[in-house]
Amino acid sequence: MPKLTLGHQRRTNPLIWLGAIICAILAVAVIVTGIVVFVGYLAVRPKVPFISISDAHLDRFSYDQAGILAVQLTIVFKAENDNAKAHAYFYDASFILGFQGLDIAKLVADPFDVSKNDSVQFNYLVESTPIPLDELEQNLVELSLRQNLIVFDLKGKARTRWRVGVIGSVKFSLNLNCELKFFINGSSTNSHCSSRSK
Known part of the structure; x- marks a missing residue:
């Protein structure tokens, strides 16, 4: 019976991981900034002069x-x-x-x-x-x-x-x-x- 051999598994390039981490950090920063601005708006309630x-x-x-x-x-x-x-x-x-x-x-x-x-x-x-x-x-x-x-x-x-x-x-x-x-x-x-x- 012939043997089945598994091909060599490719590893994800570290640069792709780095890019994904940076994108995640930016997304969290945008969300946090949005929450801070929204809470600040509710607290201050600015009016247009x-x-x-x-x-x-x-x-x-x-x-x-x-x-x-x-x-x-x-x-x-x-x-x-x-x-x-x-x-x-x-x-x-x-x-x-x-x-x-x-x-x-x-x-x-x-x-x-x-x-x-x-x-x-x-x-x-x-x-x-x-x-x-x-x-x-x-x-x-x-x-x-x-x-x-x-x-x-x-x-x-x-x-x-x-x-x-x-x-x-x-x-x-x-x-x-x-x-x-x-x-x-x-x-x-x-x-x-x-x-x-x-």
């Missing part, structure tokens, strides 16, 4: 028979950081004030900080140069005057960054899209709007 318009006043609205418009407004911005454990940094803030499709002014702010559980308020005094209006724009202004309601659009964005313990540095873009409505006497009918999600 936001910007808002806290007040606005129409100081001057001048329109003459030649169709020349000039306006002056005071707009009060407020940057808020509701985080009890995180300092917030605001930057790249830029907003366009418009009226009936016309860009009146561009409002920008230098980078600034807001401490934990704090807010910063700053005023813009917006004064336009005389703006010549075409016939359609003149009709829209005259309609606004008859209705005793002047409406401006304020659109723009800012970015914010803050660091929360083990979670690390977090960045967000804040968008503002407001209608600022005024009576002819300059008082605001509804000046408050916010980048905070509703």
Whole structure:
């Protein structure tokens, strides 16, 4: 009867074992990091800082028979950081004030900080140069005057960054899209709007 011989058994290359061990260590590290970040998030409960318009006043609205418009407004911005454990940094803030499709002014702010559980308020005094209006724009202004309601659009964005313990540095873009409505006497009918999600 013929003898059966077993072939030589191949051994696994040590480099493959080393690679498998490294992959296992990395997988465990990723899982542990995820758990730490999740627990840190639950403990800190970070909130997104936001910007808002806290007040606005129409100081001057001048329109003459030649169709020349000039306006002056005071707009009060407020940057808020509701985080009890995180300092917030605001930057790249830029907003366009418009009226009936016309860009009146561009409002920008230098980078600034807001401490934990704090807010910063700053005023813009917006004064336009005389703006010549075409016939359609003149009709829209005259309609606004008859209705005793002047409406401006304020659109723009800012970015914010803050660091929360083990979670690390977090960045967000804040968008503002407001209608600022005024009576002819300059008082605001509804000046408050916010980048905070509703």
